[in-house]
Amino acid sequence: MMKITFLVVLLFVLKNDGRLTRYQRQRHRSFQSSGKFRISPTTGVRIALPTPEQLIWQSQELGVLIHFNMATYLSDDGCTDQIVPNISLFNPYLLNTNNWVQTMVDFGAKYAVLVAKHACGFLMAPSDIKFPLSPSGEIISYNYTVDYSPVQGIDILQDFIQSCEEQQIRTGFYYTVVTNTWLNVDSGFVQNRTLKPGQINITQETYDNIVLQQLRALWTKYGALDEIWFDGGYTQSLKEPIIALLKELQPQSIAFNGYGVSSNPARWIGTEMGIAPDPNWSTGITNDGGDPNSPIFCPAECDTTLQEHDRWFWGVNATLRSLEELIQVYHETVGRNCLLMLDLTPDRTGLIPPAYARRYKQLGDFIRSCYGTSVEPTKRLTLDHSNIYIQLFDSSPVTIDRSVIQEDQTNGQVIRAYTVDVQIVNTTDTNQWFTVAQGTSIGNKKIDVWQRGLQLINAVRLTITKSVDRPVIKSFTVHLCS
Template identity: 85%
Template sequence: MRKVSFLLFLLFVLKNDGRLIRYQRQRQHSPLPSGKYRISPTTGVRIALPTPEQLQWQSQELGVLIHFNIATYINNDGCIDQIVPNISLFNPYLLNTDNWVQTMLDFGAKYAVLVAKHACGFLMAPSNVKFPLNPTGKIISYNYTVDYSPVKGLNILDEFIKSCENKQIRTGFYYTVVTNNWLNVESGFVQNRTLKPGQLNITQKTYDNIVLQQLRELWTNYGTLDEIWFDGGYTTTLKDPITALLAELQPQAIAFNGYGISPNSVRWIGTEMGVAPDPNWSTGITNDGGDPNSPIFCPAECDTTLQAHDRWFWGVNVTLRSLSELIQVYHETVGRNCLLMLDLTPDRTGLIPSAYARRYKQLGDFIRSCYGTPVLPMERLISDDSLQYIQLFVSSPVTVDRSVIQEDQTDGQVIRAYVVDVQLVDTTNIHQWMKVAQGTSIGNKKIDIWQVGPQLINAVRLTIIKTVDKPVIKSFTVHLCN
């Protein structure tokens, strides 16, 4: 998504009643409500507790963020510089959301978030919202929607929801509160400046009412949503009403950039390149690798593009990122306890271009071939204190080159450091082990590609060397991949 350039490392800067309010990377000492946590009976430290919704969301691992809107029809990635495209441009004459879903399945996505309204202000569904113009007070409909375009009568949000439900893909909506070029809104506030072509003049109160009415439409008319995207956040005046509306209509939804308005919040990782820090914790509210000592469970989502150069909406003659680069993205997101949300980009016909569909499938095929089936051991051993997990291949040695660990975080993320080592087939001492990987945060998933390369082994061992409570390993597997 085009996080409007100044939002890359600063959520947004607002002017409100003469005060300058900076929404920077939120730090742990900020005066925000505490999360739900427990006290460890073994170490006495605070352990942040997830909601069931957060755990279910983390387990999905792969999702898509669908950038399809009127910005698709201009050579401008997200209506930068207050552009208001003519509504007649929006004409996806071959639109087929089943085509989108097939590409999601080929990639392996478990959930999909569609841009309902981006910075341009164009809404992808009919709206019953009416509002007064300033200063005349004339009442008009919110007529910058799909229902006033060449494909009038087509509710794209409804088509999207039905196609996803048919294939058991969970759904959500992206709606930017802080930008609306059509209504001359930037950083959440109506601007006091000369209107550009296509813009309307309204008051701040009118804009806030429009946002709340449209969110009510989006959160009422399309069933249960898995995730709601607040790209850039929300203004202080809208925080409380949005919080109440979310609790009323979609209390189970995951809220991206939603700390402070939802118990099911997830955080941005701070970059759009598809790289999570290592370590990356499931706790903390900063836009980075998190904080293992935070009492707030707030896992990270890594959003990135298929197209090169941070391009979100489909572009003419845009280069796709290579398969090898996308495989690296997978390892540096999902493999580092982050959800990979890959941009899905229909073109101006309303379909996924064949070259794009092929690349999504190539990435999905790699993930399935590499990690779909682990190398199975003959025997598994777990130490009495649950700090060592050993897999034996003695009578049938195997060649593997990586390990995958998953921590059961039902009672919080407790592991703080681990080591993976192997017993080589040609070793003369059965008690001799060679270290192949080590790390700190595990969380939902940690993938370690061994720097020593493929090894022929009799056994592999995971040792938890630091933990704040008794750990529970959900899965520990080894693999050999091309």
């Protein structure tokens, strides 16, 4: 999969009843530049400030990236410039987006992004766009779409939106600008080469116009989108028109790797393996673990596959990553302050294969069973100006093997180091504290599976050992999952 230059996310605000409003209520708001920060009153350092949209985005934690398009019907994991697949191949005769969404629910996904157009050029939506061929000037329709396939008459994107809305799952579309095999486009440019079978010839100006018309249709016809992916970036000639289009249609947006594009930037973590560095900061604009000293709040997202060998589209003989590996992925993404976007890939019938659905549910079941509830203490104490948090289990010692910390980042990510210590039952000195975890970045969530393993304890203590301003802990819980 081509790596994303930026992802744009439109985030809703909450209604009084807790549900999400439509983006039209926010269209009057300004398209601001990113990079707001404050000066710490205690240390004098700059602290990057998040937008409300960034905090909401981080809190989702789990999402899916749905790879279902013409490439589903090929042996390769996507189109190349050597072949234009015949449109008759696209025939999901059992298509059911409710089936997709049930799998998302079983996994625990809070948002879903569907591939609207991938490298082949095949558009998953009906289109009324017309354009001239070169050099003849003949006007033709953009007829490499679902409406010219064996399942014509079905609006897959609308079905997807409706199915997700019924389960309150946020939605978005993936669209690649830089590749369109049908139109002989590579790296964003119409190629000056002999056409392959099935390709047609157009000018660069015509291609740019097609892109902008398709984006306008995708961003208006289907209402308020939470996420818009651009895979592979865009050409310089399209940059300003795309920014203007975003400002007009989706002004409250998060841009993935988009510092300077949106007031709500987010960044790629630098790998598609589902592993975030530790530490992973909510600040900084590089494609890695971020930078605690950056004045730019730019949280990270980790995209990865369910299938082995980095395969995104369904494959005939593809194998699945084990549950054990996916649990590790969860801990090394969500548990390291990174959103996990897991690939969801229907097969050629248009359904999620049963074995795939089971694996998604197995992972969701683990997350719910392990982290859905915590072991509640008999008493909680906060000491030393919010730097020490103690949970007591006086009446009944408990067996614990991990802890989860969430920092309140409303005024920025300020914690720079912490330790987790426990008082172990049946030791010589019951007042002695033993360190079971320590780290630096917390952010939205930090999960520590304890170095000492299972422990029978009567107290646990979180100590913030370094911060650039007064820390605020949103949540500190302990769990038994082994």
